[in-house]
Amino acid sequence: MFIGFFLALRAAGIKTSLREFLTLQEAIRSDLADYDIDTFYFLARTCLVKDERFLDRFDKVFGESFKGILQPAPAGKPGVEARELPAEWLEKLAEKHLTDEEKAQIEAMGGFEKLMETLRQRLEEQKGRHQGGNKWIGTAGTSPFGAHGFNPEGVRIGQQSGRNRFAVKVWDQRSFKNLAGDVALGTRNMKVALRRLRRFAREGAAEELDLAGTIGSTARNAGYLDIKMVPERHNAVKLLLLLDIGGSMDDHVTLCDQLFSAAKCEFKHFVHLYFHNCPYEQLWKDARFRTADAIATHDVLNTYDHTWKLIFVGDAAMSPYELIQPGGGISSWNTESGQAHLARLITHFPKAVWINPVAEQHWNYTQTTRVIREMMENRMYGLTLEGLDAAMHRLMH
Amino acid sequence: MARFEGTDSFVATEDLKVAVNAAVTLQRPLLIKGEPGTGKTVLAQEIATALGKPLISWHVKSTTKAQQGLYEYDAVSRLRDSQLGDARVHDIGNYIIRGKLWDAFDAAEAPVLLIDEIDKADIEFPNDLLLELDRMEFFVYETRQTIKAKQRPIIIITSNNEKELPDAFLRRCFFHYIKFPDRETMERIVEVHYPGIKSLLLREALTAFYELREVPGLKKRPSTSEFLDWLKLLLAEDIGPELLREKSAAKLIPPLHGALLKNEQDVHLFERLAFLSRRGT
Numbered sequence: 001m002f003i004g005f006f007l008a009l010r011a012a013g014i015k016t017s018l019r020e021f022l023t024l025q026e027a028i029r030s031d032l033a034d035y036d037i038d039t040f041y042f043l044a045r046t047c048l049v050k051d052e053r054f055l056d057r058f059d060k061v062f063g064e065s066f067k068g069i070l071q072p073a074p075a076g077k078p079g080v081e082a083r084e085l086p087a088e089w090l091e092k093l094a095e096k097h098l099t100d101e102e103k104a105q106i107e108a109m110g111g112f113e114k115l116m117e118t119l120r121q122r123l124e125e126q127k128g129r130h131q132g133g134n135k136w137i138g139t140a141g142t143s144p145f146g147a148h149g150f151n152p153e154g155v156r157i158g159q160q161s162g163r164n165r166f167a168v169k170v171w172d173q174r175s176f177k178n179l180a181g182d183v184a185l186g187t188r189n190m191k192v193a194l195r196r197l198r199r200f201a202r203e204g205a206a207e208e209l210d211l212a213g214t215i216g217s218t219a220r221n222a223g224y225l226d227i228k229m230v231p232e233r234h235n236a237v238k239l240l241l242l243l244d245i246g247g248s249m250d251d252h253v254t255l256c257d258q259l260f261s262a263a264k265c266e267f268k269h270f271v272h273l274y275f276h277n278c279p280y281e282q283l284w285k286d287a288r289f290r291t292a293d294a295i296a297t298h299d300v301l302n303t304y305d306h307t308w309k310l311i312f313v314g315d316a317a318m319s320p321y322e323l324i325q326p327g328g329g330i331s332s333w334n335t336e337s338g339q340a341h342l343a344r345l346i347t348h349f350p351k352a353v354w355i356n357p358v359a360e361q362h363w364n365y366t367q368t369t370r371v372i373r374e375m376m377e378n379r380m381y382g383l384t385l386e387g388l389d390a391a392m393h394r395l396m397h
Numbered sequence: 398m399a400r401f402e403g404t405d406s407f408v409a410t411e412d413l414k415v416a417v418n419a420a421v422t423l424q425r426p427l428l429i430k431g432e433p434g435t436g437k438t439v440l441a442q443e444i445a446t447a448l449g450k451p452l453i454s455w456h457v458k459s460t461t462k463a464q465q466g467l468y469e470y471d472a473v474s475r476l477r478d479s480q481l482g483d484a485r486v487h488d489i490g491n492y493i494i495r496g497k498l499w500d501a502f503d504a505a506e507a508p509v510l511l512i513d514e515i516d517k518a519d520i521e522f523p524n525d526l527l528l529e530l531d532r533m534e535f536f537v538y539e540t541r542q543t544i545k546a547k548q549r550p551i552i553i554i555t556s557n558n559e560k561e562l563p564d565a566f567l568r569r570c571f572f573h574y575i576k577f578p579d580r581e582t583m584e585r586i587v588e589v590h591y592p593g594i595k596s597l598l599l600r601e602a603l604t605a606f607y608e609l610r611e612v613p614g615l616k617k618r619p620s621t622s623e624f625l626d627w628l629k630l631l632l633a634e635d636i637g638p639e640l641l642r643e644k645s646a647a648k649l650i651p652p653l654h655g656a657l658l659k660n661e662q663d664v665h666l667f668e669r670l671a672f673l674s675r676r677g678t
């Protein structure tokens with residue numbers, strides 16, 4: 001059961017696996033769900049979602065999948081998923097919530113099954129009469145179902161207050177919204193994202209005592225001390241960061257600043273250079289763009305080999321001339337177009353991504369952003385936690 | 398099987414209870430995340446108290462290796478003993494030091510095992526524990542013995558989200574994110590810690606606290622434990638509710654804010670806001 005719900009979760013991009021789904025089934029079989037929709041919601045959440053970023057999405061899917069249980073679905077489209085709840089659940093629910101008097105009434109009508117049967121029939125009839133209405137079964141107390149507070153689609157028994165209202169709200173509140181991954185976040189979270197970019201290696205001079213190795217070889221050496229050394233273990237990833245500064249990037253200064261400080265303390269081999277709008281013949285070591293700080297782009301290509309990973313940070317928004325036309329650069333005369341320089345960098349560094357602080361939905365409105373994105377073969381990511389994560393993943397594979 | 402319903406000193410929300418009971422019943426580890434100061438570590442202690450089980454805590458640091466949780470072979474002692482001619486040297490078992498996981502597996506009564514701040518350790522740490530947590534057994538290479546859990550312990554793992562945990566590890570756990578408590582829950586929490594607190598003071602303090610949390614741009618928003626500390630201070634200093642309610646510009650920063658704001662940038666932010674609003678009036 002709940003296969004539809006499971007598939008809906010996966011379709012919504014929540015990485016939940018078969019194993020977790022089976023755990024949920026096991027939990028239900030162990031009576032943990034308690035025949036109660038609130039408890040079931042909590043249980044499903046604890047089994048299926050393992051990352052708080054997905055909690056909001058889970059709430060949404062849960063709300064959509066089980067809408068029928070809590071409120072009647074729109075006319076002509078009965079809540080399909082509601083049927084996924086097995087009949088025994090309804091029965092137990094009824095036992096739990098109905099008073100003795102009401103139970104006696106049910107008995108009088110021929111027991112629970114009969115009641116459900118009648119209910120179904122009544123539903124059919126009422127569908128015909130109340131087109132478009134959302135309360136098929138009256139509340140005035142003319143029908144036994146209404147009096148019991150039965151919700152025809154299914155399961156909700158009892159008054160529309162207290163626990164029930166809580167149940168509806170829990171996932172409709174979407175209280176985990178802020179944790180969703182597509183929100184831009186502070187340095188700490190960026191560091192976490194950048195940590196994906198780690199590949200530990202021991203290389204260079206042996207300067208650390210290898211305790212385990214020393215013990216092993218001493219033992220083999222019949223107890224005479226034989227000291228072994230190893231090189232220090234460090235992150236072997238080499239990162240070249242090219243930052244666009246000034247002009248349209250002024251709006252994104254704080255965000256880029258955070259990314260920069262996160263990256264700076266995370267990598268041992270880390271070089272950052274600046275450019276203005278588009279890289280041309282020269283790049284700068286300092287954001288003030290003084291001639292003394294300039295370094296020729298071909299020197300960069302010669303100094304850093306293809307094992308370096310390249311990250312551009314920029315909005316990729318400029319006048320098309322600056323990108324396509326030789327001499328179009330705004331700060332100095334460039335004999336080759338920005339596009340040619342960019343292409344050279346991209347070919348030299350096979351592991352390259354472009355991180356764009358502008359929100360992704362606006363990329364298509366800027367011509368140069370589209371062009372650069374194509375040049376990067378779609379390796380352009382937003383400066384959000386999710387984007388950064390995807391970018392780092394791309395750099396590692 | 399006993400069910401966890403919270404304790405006299407710990408307010409458990411409905412969703413937390415479901416998660417704990419699922420983990421206890423199905424004998425899977427429970428991974429707890431949440432803002433710092435929302436009671437992640439305390440939870441394990443409370444579960445142990447509520448279910449009447451012993452608690453074994455394993456506090457993870459950046460240098461902790463998964464192996465240390467199982468056992469360590471103290472080769473240096475053995476080497477020394479061998480050179481001194483100590484008789485103990487012939488039994489390698491004398492030099493096997495048990496880890497927390499071993500203790501937990503070996504306990505006569507299934508204990509609660511807390512693996513605290515798992516994200517502090519190396520990125521591979523959770524992966525190294527996969528099999529051990531799954532099968533609840535491990536092999537001691539030096540003595541050729543297999544240690545199997547007599548009873549599967551209840552495992553509570555906390556994380557502060559400094560590193561992402563591997564998928565394979567997550568699939569084996571139940572997960573619960575401790576959400577920041579709403580006002581109603583907060584009142585219950587305070588009642589548990591300071592029974593009979595003046596309700597007027599509590600109301601004003603809660604209002605001031607939630608307003609403070611809503612200030613945009615705070616580096617570290619104060620959490621439950623900080624709020625409780627602050628209340629304690631308010632009580633100790635005997636600060637009346639009327640002082641908290643004062644809305645004059647100079648009083649924008651709540652009294653004794655040191656307990657709530659732990660970051661000097663946040664304090665500056667507040668001073669700036671106070672200055673601006675004073676100028677505005």
